[in-house]
Amino acid sequence: MxxxxxxxxxxxxxxxxxxxxxxxxxxxxxxxxxxxxxxxxxxxxxxxxxxxxxxxxxxxxxxxxxxxxxxxxxxxxxVLSPSEQRDAALPADLVRAPALFNPDDPPPGADPVLDELWESCGAGSASACNALLYEATPGSEYEAYAFSCGGRENLHCSVLLGDRSEGGLLAVDFEPQTPAPGNIAELDGWWEACGDGSSRACAQLVLSAPGGSAYATFGWTCGGRTTLDCASLLGDDGPPPVLSGRSANDEPPGADEYLDGLWERCGALSAPACRDLATFGPPGSDYERFALSCGWRAVTPCARLFAQLAT
Known part of the structure; x- marks a missing residue:
């Protein structure tokens, strides 16, 4: 549809x-x-x-x-079928998931393995949320709960949650004045510009910093301000340099047939495909970065961007 x-x-x-x-x-x-x-x-x-x-x-x-x-x-x-929900730009059950669930909600009880992943996801494990999303039946409560990172927000869970057991970072760990780590001079510069209010700099950090690093998380959270749309909050001051020469029509990397398929659908304006590619693409890979940039377009919520492109 x-x-x-x-x-x-x-x-x-x-x-x-x-x-x-x-x-x-x-x-x-x-x-x-x-x-x-x-x-x-x-x-x-x-x-x-x-x-x-x-x-x-x-x-x-x-x-x-x-x-x-x-x-x-x-x-x-x-009632939309599961396949329609997955293919639509705004699958209602998934988009509404943060309003339908809370992190401490009990699991449905239909599958012991999925129930265990549900509980771990609710407790803040990004890897459990991602595994639950992969294993869950499309259109199920399990899928919606995982998609919303345990009833929190519809965002790449590794970015939103990290994994505390693995030293992960959360948005609340930062504020705009948080000093740069001091590990990589170029990224420190983008960090400071992001903290000063440049959405372009924040996007550059998301797409050029090592996946899961403090740099990437600081950029994705708009310098500790929001996990929603940084450009809408701060104003759009231009595309990040890392997107120069990139195109939504770029060929997929070819390293994984499933991820290649998601890449092509994401490039063709499928927001759910971008979301899945961000979840299952290896951290720091072109798969993940293609997804986080909505097909080398912009670091922004893909469903909203694709709706604007369609008008």
């Missing part, structure tokens, strides 16, 4: 095109979908212009969910 090829207007129940506007025209189904995509319980209107592409997607999803466009029955009644 393709949900990306959207315009700036969509039909209402009568088939008449309507303008996206500022979001005040959204019906209950559309508001619920958009709130889930943004990870909030209640929308703040009027919408920020950056969220308008997501509002268009919410309209189209609700239009598709209504089996009879002229019906007065509530929209959003069709």
């Amino acid at each position: 393709t949900l990306l090829a959207l315009g700036c207007s969509s039909p209402d129940a009568s088939g008449t095109a309507r303008d996206a506007g500022d979001g005040t025209d959204l019906n209950p189904c559309e508001r619920a979908r958009l709130a889930a995509a943004l990870g909030v319980t209640e929308l703040s209107l009027p919408l920020d212009p950056i969220d308008e592409p997501l509002a268009d997607i919410a309209r189209d999803i609700c239009a598709l969910d209504s089996s009879d466009p002229g019906s007065t029955a509530p929209a959003d009644t069709r």
Whole structure:
């Protein structure tokens, strides 16, 4: 199911095109979908212009969910199949996972091995979250819990959590004024610029520093500020130098057939594929960096970026 090829207007129940506007025209189904995509319980209107592409997607999803466009029955009644959830730009069950789960939620009890991974993921083990995501049945509670790093946030879990047992670092370990490690002069310079408020420098750290290092984590967390969209918070001051000459059409490395397939789908604007590639690509590899940059495009949440590219 393709949900990306959207315009700036969509039909209402009568088939008449309507303008996206500022979001005040959204019906209950559309508001619920958009709130889930943004990870909030209640929308703040009027919408920020950056969220308008997501509002268009919410309209189209609700239009598709209504089996009879002229019906007065509530929209959003069709359950998406697991494959549709994986292929859509905004798989609702996964996007909503942080609002549905808490780290201390008990496991479902359907599979002892997955239950053990669930508990370890909830306790803060990034490797357990990643293993659970790989082993879980698509569309299951296990998958959604793992995708959200144990009900925390929809982010590459190794970046968000680290592994405390292995000396991992968390976002809360940093603040913008945290001094650079002093190990690599070039990276120290990008660290200081990131701390000073350059989203370009933060992105450069994500893509050029050793995977899982303090440098990479400082960059991904926008200098200890956020694990969401650094450019939206600080302003976009340009692409990082590491992306120069790179293209979403670059051939995959060829080292792993499964990862190569994810690479190609990520480059073709599949946000779930980018998310999986970031999880399963070896730390510091081109696979991981291609995924974290949404196909050599930008270090930003891929679902939101792809929605903007589709308008």
